[in-house]
Amino acid sequence: MLSIQLGSALSLDLIAAVGPAGTGWLRLSVGALILLALVRPPLRSVRRSDVPTLLGLGIATGLMSVAFLAAIERIPLGTAVAIEFLGPLTVAALRGRGGRALIWPVVALLGVVLLTEPWHSDFDAAGVSCAGLAALAWAAYIVLTQRIGDRFTGIGTLSLTVPIAAGTAAIVGIPQAAGHITPAILAAAAGLAILLPVLPFALELLALRRMTPTAFGTLMAVEPALGVLLGLLILHQQPSAGQVVGILLVVLAGAAAQRHGDRDQQSVGQMDSRA
Known part of the structure; x- marks a missing residue:
């Protein structure tokens, strides 16, 4: 979390230079090159049934990155994170036991309303919409990352999904960044790529193997x-x-929704052995 938020905060200068999509494309592209240099893609282990999940995860990752960067260009970082957090919180509520879990996304939504203050004239609907799109992508990212983490060992799959994410971001990112790329921009993108996506995506993949x-x-x-x-x-x-x-309401909703955090290690091990 620290790596993601620090990388996001430090990305604003790059966003000003090459735009949010250009920033996402550069960070993901450099991140993909780093991952390909560090780990070998598990191409021999990929089955035909894995392809839709790998593609979906890569597309969700690229969409999440670009949408979130577009959001923080317009609205405060903490507000964008709180809105984006509605995605995983809703996943948690839908997979929780009992109807009471559904109250927590409502509590978090109330917190988001207090954060965005839509009754003010400076309410930025575009920024909030971008953060909402990032929330949907983050929800898909969590579900698909767990599926991939249960199918493959190690972090080699990141060398498959992050290039797909970079390709997704490139659709808008290349036109946005064209003519603005300099050696200094590339150096900044390389440094930010370590903070996001390389380090946090690897840690999240490892975490989701052991957690619901x-x-x-x-x-x-x-x-x-x-x-x-x-x-x-x-x-x-x-x-x-x-x-x-x-913010406190969003944090309270997330903490209160937590249930049954341990994965069934035996079943996870069986899935890994089949892979």
Whole structure:
């Protein structure tokens, strides 16, 4: 979470230079090259039935990256993270036991309303919409990452999915960044690629092998608060009292939704051995 939010906060200068899609494309492309240099793609282990999941994960990753960067270009980092967090929180609620779990996305949504303050004239509908799109992509990312993590050992699959993500981002990213790429821009993209996607995607893949999507999504509850903190320290984005209450509601909803965090290690081991 720290790596993701730090990478996001430090990306704003790059966004100003090459746009959000251009930033996402450069970060993912450099990240893909790093992963291909570090790990071998498990091509021999890929079955035909795995292809839709791999493609879906790569596309979701690229869409999530570009949409989130487009959001933080327009709205504060902590607000964008809180909206994006509705994705994994909803996954957690839908997979939770009992109808009471569904109350927590509603609580989080109330917190998001306090954060975005739609009653103000400076409400940025485009920024909120981009963050909402990132939330949908993040929900898909969690579900698909667990499927891939259960099918393959190691982090080699990232050398398959991150290039797909880069290709997805390239559709808008290349036209947006064209004519603005310099050696300094490439150096910045390389540094940011370590923070996001290389380090966090590898750690998330390893975590999701041992955790349910419910536990993973809700343990991320502290991430909106971390986004607000880094937004304050690095970007000087000062939240109002109402927005602080909104963040606390989102964090509370995520923490309260956590249920049954341990995976069935025997079944996971069996799936790994079949792979």
